[in-house]
Amino acid sequence: MTQSLIPTPARKYDLNFARWVYRNVEGGDRLSLCMQCGMCSGSCPIGAEMDNGPRKLFMMIRAGMKEEVLSSSTIWNCTQCYNCVVRCPRKVPVTYILQGLATVAAREGYAPAKATAKFSKAFWRSVRYFGRTDERMVTVLYYFSYGIKEGIKRALANLPIAQRMVKAGRMGIGLPHRAKGAGDLRAILAKADEIEARERAGQ
Amino acid sequence: MSKIKFTYYPGCSSQGAGIHLDRSLHAISGKLDFEFETIKDWNCCGASVGHVKGGQLPSMALSGRNLALARQQGTADVVTPCAACYLNTHFVNERIKNDEKARGRVNEALDAGGLSYQGDLKVRHVCEVLVNDVGIDAIKDQVTNPLSGLKVAGYVGCQTVRPFAQTAPGGEFTTYDQPKFLDQFAEACGAEPVPYDKARTACCGGSVSIYSPEKTLHLMRLILQEAKDAKADVISTPCPLCQQNVEMYQDAINKEFGDSFNIPVVFYSQLMAVAFGMDGKKDAALDCNMIKPDKLIEKVK
Numbered sequence: 001m002t003q004s005l006i007p008t009p010a011r012k013y014d015l016n017f018a019r020w021v022y023r024n025v026e027g028g029d030r031l032s033l034c035m036q037c038g039m040c041s042g043s044c045p046i047g048a049e050m051d052n053g054p055r056k057l058f059m060m061i062r063a064g065m066k067e068e069v070l071s072s073s074t075i076w077n078c079t080q081c082y083n084c085v086v087r088c089p090r091k092v093p094v095t096y097i098l099q100g101l102a103t104v105a106a107r108e109g110y111a112p113a114k115a116t117a118k119f120s121k122a123f124w125r126s127v128r129y130f131g132r133t134d135e136r137m138v139t140v141l142y143y144f145s146y147g148i149k150e151g152i153k154r155a156l157a158n159l160p161i162a163q164r165m166v167k168a169g170r171m172g173i174g175l176p177h178r179a180k181g182a183g184d185l186r187a188i189l190a191k192a193d194e195i196e197a198r199e200r201a202g203q
Numbered sequence: 204m205s206k207i208k209f210t211y212y213p214g215c216s217s218q219g220a221g222i223h224l225d226r227s228l229h230a231i232s233g234k235l236d237f238e239f240e241t242i243k244d245w246n247c248c249g250a251s252v253g254h255v256k257g258g259q260l261p262s263m264a265l266s267g268r269n270l271a272l273a274r275q276q277g278t279a280d281v282v283t284p285c286a287a288c289y290l291n292t293h294f295v296n297e298r299i300k301n302d303e304k305a306r307g308r309v310n311e312a313l314d315a316g317g318l319s320y321q322g323d324l325k326v327r328h329v330c331e332v333l334v335n336d337v338g339i340d341a342i343k344d345q346v347t348n349p350l351s352g353l354k355v356a357g358y359v360g361c362q363t364v365r366p367f368a369q370t371a372p373g374g375e376f377t378t379y380d381q382p383k384f385l386d387q388f389a390e391a392c393g394a395e396p397v398p399y400d401k402a403r404t405a406c407c408g409g410s411v412s413i414y415s416p417e418k419t420l421h422l423m424r425l426i427l428q429e430a431k432d433a434k435a436d437v438i439s440t441p442c443p444l445c446q447q448n449v450e451m452y453q454d455a456i457n458k459e460f461g462d463s464f465n466i467p468v469v470f471y472s473q474l475m476a477v478a479f480g481m482d483g484k485k486d487a488a489l490d491c492n493m494i495k496p497d498k499l500i501e502k503v504k
Contacts, residue, residue, distance in 0.1 A: 026259055045406040049418045077418060080251045081406035082365035095366075102255045119414040120255035127253060127265070131246040133215035142414060161451050164493045170220050177218045179246045181268075184316035188268055191315035192261040195308055 004108055005200055009064035017066045025100035027093035034058045040084035040094045050074040054084060054094050070105040074098065076116045118145040128189060131179025136162075136171060207336055210273045210324075211239035212292060214285035214443070215247050221443030223491035224284055227472035228329065230486035234345045234479050235337050239282070242273045248291040251362075251410045260308055266295035267309040271320035284329040284472075286362035286442040293326040293367050328363060330441050330471070334384050342391040347480040348504050349393025355474065356399045356435035357385025358426060360445040361406050385439055388471045392478035397433035402426045407448040416452060423449050424456050427464045436498040438468045446470060450493055467496035480504045 006024075007016040022028045034055075041053035051073045052060065060069050069075075075098050084094040102116065111117040122141035126134050139158070144151030165171035179185060217225035232238055246269060247253070249262040257265075269292060273281050281296075283289050298305040300322030310319050333342065364382050381403060386396035405426055408419025426449055430438050440446050450468040457464055469492060476487035483489045483503035489496060 045422055046408070046411070046418065077411060077415075079361075079406050079409040079411045079419065079422075081361040081409065083361075083406075085366045086368075099254050100259065103258055106255050107258070115414045116252065116411075117255055119410070120252045120257070123250070123252050124256035127247045127249065127257070131244075132218070133247045133250065135215075135219045139413070160454075164451070165220065168491045168493050170222050170491055170493075172219070177215070179244050181244045181316070182246075184318075185246050185265075185268060188264050188312050188316040188318070189257070189261045192264040192308075192312035193258065195311055196258055196260050 006066060006104070006108065008066055011064075014064040015062070017064045017069075018062045021061050021097075021101070025097055025104065027096035028100065030090070030092045031058060031061065031097060033090040034092050035090060037089060039087050039089060040092075043083040043087050045081055045083065046077050046079050049077040054098065058092075058097075070101065070108065070110040075101045075105060076111065076114045078102075118142055121145065126176070128186060129182065130176050131182035131185045132177050134176035137176055206236055206238045207332075208277075208279045209237060209239055209282040209327075209332065210276055210279045211241045212245055212248075212269055212273070212281055212283040212288055213241060214245075214283060214288035215250075216285055216443035216447075220447045221285065223488035224443055224446070224470045224472060226488040226491075227470060227476045227486065228284055230481055230488075231345075231472055231475045231479060234481075235333075236341060237332065237337055240276060240279070242269055242281075243276065244272060245269050248285075248288045250287045250291070260312065262291075263295050263298065263305070263309050264312040266292045267299065267313050267320055268316065268318060270296055270299070270322075270324060270326075271313055271318035274320055274324055278324065280325045280327050280332075282327050282329050282332050284441065284443075286328075286360060287444065289326070289328045290362045290367065296322060296324060296326045328441075330363065330384055333388070339387050339391050342388065342475065345475075346391065346393055346478045348478055348502065350389075350474060350478050350499070350502055351393050353394040353474075353498055353502065354397050354434055354436045355385075355389040355394045356397050356402075356430035356433055356438045357389060357471075358399065358402060358430070358438045358440045358445060358449070358468075359385055359404050360440060360442040361404060361409070363441050364404060385441070385471055389439060389474065392474050394474065394478075397430075397435050399429055399433060399435070402429040407445045409444060409448075412444075412448045412452065416455060419448075420452060420456050420459050423452050424460060424462065427453065427456065427462075427466055430466055431464065435466065437474075437496050438466055439471050439474055440468060441471055453494065465494060467492055467494045467499070469496050469499065474499070477503055 038055045041055040143154035254262045389396045412419040453464045
């Protein structure tokens with residue numbers, strides 16, 4: 001794990017972590033307005049796959065439970081349906097906060113084995129090199145991120161769907177689709193990384 | 204007839220899993236009052252997973268580049284048919300427009316590619332344009348082959364209407380929970396919309412369905428079950444990922460839950476192309492559906 005920039009609370013109910021989230025996570029500035037009504041968790045279609053749900057997670061942030069928050073399945077299983085965002089009576093942008101926490105957790109090494117993090121890595125590789133998502137490349141990279149044996153197993157299990165997609169003309173067998181300016185895009189993304197790193201170092 | 208011009212952002216699925224949306228949209232634009240000029244050399248919007256690995260500012264820079272390229276081509280509104288492309292591009296556009304700090308950060312990154320963008324475009328969803336600029340009556344006027352008796356379940360999904368359902372200009376085109384536009388499209392085409400209130404804006408699992416379908420099969424099952432209960436011949440949707448998920452996982456759902464779903468999932472634009480009397484393959488792209496919409500194919504002129 002890289003040296004963490006997020007403060008680790010020294011004792012229970014230390015507000016260090018909450019303040020860090022308020023200031024550094026997208027939408028976090030509205031998190032302090034959460035009144036724990038539970039509209040978000042009640043609206044969530046995938047709550048059964050979450051250990052805490054957003055309402056409880058937000059209280060855990062306030063309680064300084066950094067490790068538990070950044071390891072929570074709540075941030076990894078969000079399907080981004082935005083039910084919670086449009087229904088929150090305090091206009092807390094719940095989905096954006098979960099996204100921001102996922103980014104932070106992935107960067108700090110909390111999620112090496114999480115499917116979401118693995119998939120995002122494969123996805124981002126396609127975007128960064130080609131400027132576009134190549135569905136074939138992303139899924140193959142993702143399957144083999146579990147190792148060669150598991151990769152082959154997953155690829156074979158999904159072969160019937162892939163064959164139907166090819167037959168329907170929705171999956172090509174040629175080279176990946178690519179934006180001509182993928183080189184320029186890489187320079188833009190590298191600069192954006194640099195800006196974020198600079199901001200983190202100066203915080 | 205002078206056509207309304209839009210700058211078109213097709214998104215990555217237009218070259219893959221959602222190729223039939225792109226093809227049928229271009230076909231119906233020939234009949235309706237709008238035309239598309241594609242953003243030259245567009246890139247991915249980051250969809251709903253890019254941010255985890257990519258980070259927040261790099262994800263915003265993806266849409267920033269598309270918007271900068273669109274602006275170089277003129278001041279026409281940017282339209283996209285893809286739910287995730289709409290969500291991301293609209294979000295970034297609003298941030299660049301309204302948040303000086305975000306505008307500065309995105310532009311510092313764009314400068315590395317020799318681009319800049321100040322937030323003076325509008326980003327809109329194709330369905331909203333069809334409702335507000337083209338109009339339901341204009342769609343009706345083009346129908347030469349009404350889809351009489353075809354029962355259609357209008358499945359909107361999430362990100363087409365959430366969180367940005369009410370996007371200026373044109374005001375409110377729908378609501379978050381019971382948007383009517385798919386039923387209006389189906390009706391305009393002479394088809395029969397079926398009651399579909401529980402699943403209309405339910406979630407198909409989005410990208411989680413791609414990498415962990417075992418967690419989301421039950422969500423897609425609800426979407427299919429309500430369509431089946433309403434005796435729908437087809438499910439109609441605007442979203443490329445919804446179309447793909449709800450169609451391709453039916454075998455897996457049948458296996459997991461002992462169901463027997465075999466319901467075609469089509470795009471609203473495919474219904475329109477058939478209702479406009481256009482070619483079933485070249486225009487409506489019905490050959491691209493993995494579950495063949497037999498009742499719709501029968502209607503092709």
